[in-house]
Amino acid sequence: MEAGKREIAQRLMESFIRFTKLNRPQGPIAGLTPGEAHVLFCIGRAGGPEAPGIRVSEISDSLKVTSPTITQFIKGLEERGFVERTADKEDRRAVRIKLTEKGAQAIEEAHKALLASFEGLVTHLGEEKSNLLAELMVEVVSYLREKKKTGLHG
Amino acid sequence: MEAGKREIAQRLMESFIRFTKLNRPQGPIAGLTPGEAHVLFCIGRAGGPEAPGIRVSEISDSLKVTSPTITQFIKGLEERGFVERTADKEDRRAVRIKLTEKGAQAIEEAHKALLASFEGLVTHLGEEKSNLLAELMVEVVSYLREKKKTGLHG
DNA sequence: ATAAATTAGTAAGCAACCTAATTATATGGA
DNA sequence: TCCATATAATTAGGTTGCTTACTAATTTAT
Numbered sequence: 001m002e003a004g005k006r007e008i009a010q011r012l013m014e015s016f017i018r019f020t021k022l023n024r025p026q027g028p029i030a031g032l033t034p035g036e037a038h039v040l041f042c043i044g045r046a047g048g049p050e051a052p053g054i055r056v057s058e059i060s061d062s063l064k065v066t067s068p069t070i071t072q073f074i075k076g077l078e079e080r081g082f083v084e085r086t087a088d089k090e091d092r093r094a095v096r097i098k099l100t101e102k103g104a105q106a107i108e109e110a111h112k113a114l115l116a117s118f119e120g121l122v123t124h125l126g127e128e129k130s131n132l133l134a135e136l137m138v139e140v141v142s143y144l145r146e147k148k149k150t151g152l153h154g
Numbered sequence: 155m156e157a158g159k160r161e162i163a164q165r166l167m168e169s170f171i172r173f174t175k176l177n178r179p180q181g182p183i184a185g186l187t188p189g190e191a192h193v194l195f196c197i198g199r200a201g202g203p204e205a206p207g208i209r210v211s212e213i214s215d216s217l218k219v220t221s222p223t224i225t226q227f228i229k230g231l232e233e234r235g236f237v238e239r240t241a242d243k244e245d246r247r248a249v250r251i252k253l254t255e256k257g258a259q260a261i262e263e264a265h266k267a268l269l270a271s272f273e274g275l276v277t278h279l280g281e282e283k284s285n286l287l288a289e290l291m292v293e294v295v296s297y298l299r300e301k302k303k304t305g306l307h308g
Numbered sequence: 309a310t311a312a313a314t315t316a317g318t319a320a321g322c323a324a325c326c327t328a329a330t331t332a333t334a335t336g337g338a
Numbered sequence: 339t340c341c342a343t344a345t346a347a348t349t350a351g352g353t354t355g356c357t358t359a360c361t362a363a364t365t366t367a368t
Contacts (some may be wrong), residue, residue: 008284009272015291016272020177021218022298023170024356035324056347064175069325071348093333093346117301118163118170124297125290130162133290136283137169143278144176147271178325189355210316223356225317247315247364 030109031080037110038063039073040082043097044107053086053096082106173303184263185234191264192217193227197253198261207250236260271299 025034032040042062046054060067074097076147077083082103088094099107122130183191195214200208210228214221228251231237236257242248253261276284 005273005276006269006279008281008288009269011288012275012284012291013268013272014287015295016177018295019291019298020174022295022302023174026302033323038366057179057345065324066325066326067347068349070312075282075348088346089195091334091346092280093331114167115160115163118167119159120301121294121297122159122163127158127162129290129293130166132286133294134162134165134169135291136287137166137173139279139283140275140287141169141172141176143275144173145275148176180364187354211314220357221316222318222358229317241316245315246367247362249316275358 010059029113030106032082032106032110036073036077037107039070040077040099040103040107041111043083043099044104049098051098052088053084053098055088055094055096056064057094059097183267184260186236186260186264190231190236191261194223194231194253194257194261195265197237197251198258203252205240205252206242207252209248209250211240211248213251231257250297254283 028034029037039059043054046058056067056070060070063070073082074085078085081100084098084100086096086098088096089101125133182188183210186194193213196213197208200212210221210224214224217224228237232239235254238252238254240250240252242250279287
């Protein structure tokens with residue numbers, strides 16, 4: 001039924017547009033912009049205080065943004081004491097980035113706030129619907145990823 | 155079950171973050187940036203060629219952005235011949251904005267492209283799941299709207 | 309008449325991205 | 339060994355889509 005399909009697409013489109021608008025984060029959390037929090041999360045995931053620290057290129061790969069973008073974020077985060085840069089001894093082109101104590105605390109705070117807001121959503125929808133939604137969103141993400149890949153040479 | 159709830163929230167959070175990243179539009183459609191297309195859609199919805207045209211304030215209310223943002227978009231769109239400005243005769247502070255022929259064509263093209271991409275998603279998920287997703291997203295949107303409202307004075 | 313509100317616009321700036329070019333270092337092959 | 343090439347990070351500058359603060363013109367209410 002083609003008409004049904006178009007109608008569903010229309011509804012999906014509208015809800016996604018509204019979602020995108022509303023989902024834009026309003027203000028900073030723990031003194032971090034949303035983008036900074038993202039980068040900081042990525043650094044935090046990369047290992048504890050004993051680890052050598054993550055590289056700029058690894059962050060940019062992981063977050064799918066270019067390395068100059070990461071450099072800019074790191075610059076701001078370092079100035080404000082959230083991260084530390086150290087030279088890599090085995091590859092002197094590389095830079096190792098680690099969280100400071102302040103950075104680790106900021107992550108914890110931001111993570112709590114973020115999770116709390118999603119827990120609010122789960123409470124609103126109920127666990128069953130939330131599960132369903134998460135599954136569907138995973139499928140949407142895999143579709144978008146596929147589309148983006150083939151879209152480049154198709 | 156608190157542990158379950160947190161786990162669901164976590165999965166929801168991750169899928170939403172990935173979605174947001176992938177859903178960012180890549181390039182212009184019909185010579186319009188995504189933002190311009192949005193504004194043009196809004197102008198198009200406001201009435202046909204015989205209507206008096208929409209006001210800047212009406213667009214900004216509808217799209218939930220400030221009026222200077224709209225002014226900037228209109229400026230660019232007028233320069234490139236997508237819209238026309240005319241003075242309102244009954245309220246000389248106001249400006250009436252209408253689509254040109256070129257603008258109407260651009261909307262049609264952009265709308266087709268957008269709808270086609272969502273139809274691709276509907277095909278991928280199937281109609282049943284797509285319907286479900288649209289319904290869930292409507293609930294998410296209403297939750298976010300509510301949260302944003304109460305968040306301001308709570 | 310005058311104060312208050314409204315409409316649109318300008319100026320300046322921020323967040324989060326991008327590309328192109330540059331610097332420093334690493335590495336494989338003639 | 340030396341050179342060409344590749345890689346790591348950075349700098350410089352641009353884009354998109356928003357913001358706030360302000361001005362000018364006009365309308366409305368007192």
